[in-house]
Amino acid sequence: MQRAAAGVLRAARGLLYERHGEPVAVVQLKDIEVAQLGDTDVHVKMLAAPVNPADINMIQGTYAILSPLPAVGGNEGVGEVLEVGSRVAALKPGDWVIPAISGLGTWRTQGVFPERMLLKVPSDIPVLCAATLSVNPCTAYRMLADFETLAPGDSVIQNAANSGVGQAVIQIAKASGIKTINVVRDRPDLPKLVERLMALGADHVVTEEMLRKPEMKDIFKSIPKPRLALNCVGGKSTTEMLRxxxxxxxxxxxxxxxxxxxxxxxxxxxPIEAEHRTQRLLWALPSLSPQSAFIFRDVRLRGFWMTQWRKDHEQDQQSVATMMDALCQLIRGGHLTTPACTQVPFQDYKEALEAAMKPFTSSKQILLL
Ligand SMILES: NC(=O)c1ccc[n+]([C@@H]2O[C@H](COP(=O)([O-])OP(=O)(O)OC[C@H]3O[C@@H](n4cnc5c(N)ncnc54)[C@H](OP(=O)(O)O)[C@@H]3O)[C@@H](O)[C@H]2O)c1
Incomplete structure (x- = not known):
């Protein structure tokens, strides 16, 4: 094993893919080189990194941005700074860092990264919270803050509510007094999932099928109809949520x-309208009528991508710091917890990749590096 001038270990292992394809087939655990430390670089020992859907899509070659091949997988994670280049002022050995951008390749034991690609996080938060902080909680925070002005008592509806983003939405909303209506797919252990999401602070948990049932109107006896819907699914789930x-x-x-x-x-x-019309006749419930979204209800359809937000705010470090401070405060106060997860030793990465792609896993796979 090589030693760097500063006496820091320089051999690393990483989950590398040389071509796009199914993750289990193309990702391999290999020895990888650690670059020389430049003046503005930071040498980081990775501690933990999750497997997110975007990581899977990048390996499959279907994501909006792709890393040049060969690439190390993983866009999120937390590491500890081992050494810094002579012109690095904001970081020192022992600090914890998370990616400031996408495409860092976090599934590795260590790496050398330019300082501008890293963000310091406090090391007094749980390591698994830090490992899963830069994508999902930030996305949840921005979507709750940037599209509608919500006040305590207002409500939000979201699908895939048991996802990493969904769990963060539930908790951040709860801490702000905002009510959540949470849509999940039906499954054999539904009561257990409902219980788990309620324990996180969910106000209502419904299945995709329940969205079309008359009982939905009972929910809106105690809370207002949502001004904000967060969609992570598409297809019928989204159309039903929109109503x-x-x-x-x-x-x-x-x-x-x-x-x-x-x-x-x-x-x-x-065709969807026609189906809704049939239901309206059957149930004779105007509140469940299609209320055609665009013309008669003038709903706004927007999109959000955290990667784009980060690019747009590269020169606005104050907004980034305000968001990170708010999230870390929530974590310290016990209001924002690590998503339901399975900790996977690095060498068992294939199990993590397989589990991350299975339906109803309901557990974020986090590689321990
Ligand atoms: N735009 C952004 O900036 C941004 C940021 C973060 C995440 N995301 C995206 O948000 C999504 C969730 O990410 P995550 O890390 O939170 O995911 P995650 O924790 O891995 O959860 C995946 C979720 O997707 C649901 N799901 C999977 N296949 C489905 C299907 N066919 N129909 C309905 N639901 C399905 C799962 O539900 P079951 O339990 O029912 O399988 C689960 O709730 C991904 O698409 C990710 O790329 C986008």
Whole structure:
């Protein structure tokens, strides 16, 4: 094993892929080189890194941005600074850092990264919270803050509510007095999942099928209809969720887990509308009518991508710091916890990749590096 001038270990292992394809087939644990430390570089020992859907899509070659090949997988994680270049002022050995940008390649034991690609985080928060902080909680925080002005007592509806983002939405909303209506897919152990999300602070948990049932109106006896809907699924789940949004409300799409387009009733003559009309006749419940989203309710459809937000705010470090401080305060106060997770030893990475791609896993796979 080589030693650097400063006496720091220089051999590393990483999860490398040389071509795009199914993750289990193309990702391999290999020895990788650690670059020489330049003046503005930081040598980091990685501690833990999750497997997120975007990591999987990047390996498959289907994500909006792709790393040049060969690439080390992973976009999120936390590491400890081992040494810094002579012109690095804001970081020192022992500090914890997380990626400030996408594409860092966090599934490795150590690496040398330019300082501008890293963000310091306090080391008094749990390591697994830090490892999963830069993507999902930030996305949840921004979507709750940037699209509608929500006050305590207002409500938000979201699908894939048991996802990493969904769990963060529930907790951040709860801490702000905002009510959440949480949509999940039906599954054999649904009561257990409902209990878990309620324990996190969810106000209501419903299945995708329940979105079309008359019982939904009972929810809106105690809380107002949502002004904000957060969509991570697409297809029918999204169309059904949209019908509960207030007129002039906003739906933010940030994921497409069902790999189906977002369909929005325009006026009442599409196939989905026809199906809704049948239900309306059957149940005679105007509140469940399609209320054609675009023309009669003027809903706003928006999109959000954390990567783009970071690019747009590269010169606005104050906004980044305000967000990170707020999230770390929530973590310290016990209001924002590590997502439900499975800790996986690095060498068992194939199990983590497989589990991350299975439906109903309900557990973020976190590689221990
Ligand atoms: N735009 C952004 O900036 C941004 C940031 C973060 C994440 N995301 C995206 O948000 C999504 C969730 O990410 P995450 O890390 O929170 O995910 P995660 O923790 O791995 O959870 C995945 C979620 O997707 C659901 N799901 C999977 N396949 C589905 C399907 N066919 N239909 C409906 N639901 C399905 C799962 O539900 P089950 O339990 O029912 O399988 C689970 O709730 C991903 O698409 C990710 O790329 C986007």
């Amino acid at each position: 509960h949004l207030q007129p002039r409300g906003t739906m933010v799409t940030y994921g497409g887990m069902a790999k189906q387009p977002v369909m929005v009733p325009a006026q009442g003559n599409g």
